[in-house]
Amino acid sequence: MSLKCEHIVKTYSGRDVLQDVSVEFQPGKIYGLIGRNGAGKTTLLSILTAQNPASAGTVTLDGEKVWENRSALEKLCFSREISGSAESGISAMKVKEYLRIASTYYEHWDKALEKKLVDLFQLDVKKKIGKQSKGMLSMVTIILALCAKAPYTLLDEPVAGLDVVAREQFYKLLLDEYTATGRTFVISTHIIEEAAPLLEEIVILHEGKVLVEGNTQEFLDTMAYVSGRDADVDAATAGLEVHHTETVGRSKGVTVFLRPGQRINESYDVTVQPVSLQQAFVALCGEGEKHEA
Amino acid sequence: MRRNLKFWTRYTWENAEIMLSLTALLGVLMLLGRTRPAWDVFAARVPYLLLMSGCFTLYLVNTSSHTLYIPLLIGMGETRRNILYGFLYYRLLAILTTLAACGLIWALIPGEISRQGLRHLPILLVAMLLLSALGSIAGTLTVRWKWVGLVALMIPSGIFGGVIGYTAVGDGTHLEKVLQVVTRLLTGTVWPLVLVTIVALAADGLLQHRVAMTQEAKI
Numbered sequence: 001m002s003l004k005c006e007h008i009v010k011t012y013s014g015r016d017v018l019q020d021v022s023v024e025f026q027p028g029k030i031y032g033l034i035g036r037n038g039a040g041k042t043t044l045l046s047i048l049t050a051q052n053p054a055s056a057g058t059v060t061l062d063g064e065k066v067w068e069n070r071s072a073l074e075k076l077c078f079s080r081e082i083s084g085s086a087e088s089g090i091s092a093m094k095v096k097e098y099l100r101i102a103s104t105y106y107e108h109w110d111k112a113l114e115k116k117l118v119d120l121f122q123l124d125v126k127k128k129i130g131k132q133s134k135g136m137l138s139m140v141t142i143i144l145a146l147c148a149k150a151p152y153t154l155l156d157e158p159v160a161g162l163d164v165v166a167r168e169q170f171y172k173l174l175l176d177e178y179t180a181t182g183r184t185f186v187i188s189t190h191i192i193e194e195a196a197p198l199l200e201e202i203v204i205l206h207e208g209k210v211l212v213e214g215n216t217q218e219f220l221d222t223m224a225y226v227s228g229r230d231a232d233v234d235a236a237t238a239g240l241e242v243h244h245t246e247t248v249g250r251s252k253g254v255t256v257f258l259r260p261g262q263r264i265n266e267s268y269d270v271t272v273q274p275v276s277l278q279q280a281f282v283a284l285c286g287e288g289e290k291h292e293a
Numbered sequence: 294m295r296r297n298l299k300f301w302t303r304y305t306w307e308n309a310e311i312m313l314s315l316t317a318l319l320g321v322l323m324l325l326g327r328t329r330p331a332w333d334v335f336a337a338r339v340p341y342l343l344l345m346s347g348c349f350t351l352y353l354v355n356t357s358s359h360t361l362y363i364p365l366l367i368g369m370g371e372t373r374r375n376i377l378y379g380f381l382y383y384r385l386l387a388i389l390t391t392l393a394a395c396g397l398i399w400a401l402i403p404g405e406i407s408r409q410g411l412r413h414l415p416i417l418l419v420a421m422l423l424l425s426a427l428g429s430i431a432g433t434l435t436v437r438w439k440w441v442g443l444v445a446l447m448i449p450s451g452i453f454g455g456v457i458g459y460t461a462v463g464d465g466t467h468l469e470k471v472l473q474v475v476t477r478l479l480t481g482t483v484w485p486l487v488l489v490t491i492v493a494l495a496a497d498g499l500l501q502h503r504v505a506m507t508q509e510a511k512i
Contacts, residue, residue: 051367051510073370080368082512089361090512104300105369150370 091130134161340395355428
């Protein structure tokens, strides 16, 4: 019982956006899908929900292929960013109309929740999509994701453009929904620090490949921030995989990745601290070194 | 499939509102002409106005369906195959309802115009199928090349605008002349028209399938 993709490749104009990606999403968990811009997050989410054909590879839900399979697609919802630009045909559509079409197609659409969320977000549903702000459009995608009641719900940048109050509202609503229904959520976000407490599992995409897949806490336990005088830090982390270095004068701080059985030699005069998900992500996918005089 | 049919049925009625508005506009222009036709003659001509508006609406809506509604429905989790079936259902429903309305009006109003109209129903069906296929082909091409869509929209809009202008500046008989020319063209080229329609429908089917199966549901 899972949503699974195997050996997914997606090529756009000769460029591999996804390269042999295999990931499995278990039911009843909240996943975080993180990666830098252009890492392939939206492409992966759209392929998982059959909204974009893969160049190679397969996607299955509970063992059944998802592509052109109505019974599998009914269990999936991909709430992606809506473009409100004038060029987009949807800009002339009213939010009310968009939600009506969604309620027609999603079998378990929750009309009462839709009304509650529209009131909570103070959304003017009679206004055209093109006239809504970026934050308001994010609210529409959140309403779609929560009201569709799909067992597997994938959200692409759900909090983009939302102010801090609305973001907090969203995290609370998501958690309430998760607690009440046990639905699986996959959330792609750049606001890692805020979303981190929700993310039980993590998938990090980097340059079209899966860099990390697993339990968030277990992943964070494999990383540490070591700081002190540069010679001590070098000695304490000798033989370890160093991902990010910061130097200020003769002081040094490094983020290290610990493979099974490896440990930091704390007999040297160094401070070892746990890292946050954002720090770990920057260490793995960032530029590597940072020096300050 | 039930939800899919529900959407496309509603879509048909929503577009029928546009078609009826255009028909009303043409009808008013015809009545405002210098030589106002007798009511029974006017009523017998209404189906032609309905057909003109129907063809124009069908063409335009087919173009926008491919760029907006089909990706939107893919995004809502419907299969591409079902969406294409739904789209075909909408087109047939729109064409058959329009023709049924025309047939009914002609059957109720006696006279030469009605007799001719009823006789021409099969060829009018072919003409509507052809226009519907051409609009859909323009739509599928627009998914890949936006400028094709722009050109495809400009041509029928220009023609329809010309018809409205011609009707507005002249008396009611001008529109009748247009209709006579069109009818003569249609009845004089039945078999070539049928052949072209079959080719257009086949090309439309192939293109739709090709585009739908490779399209990303971006809105």
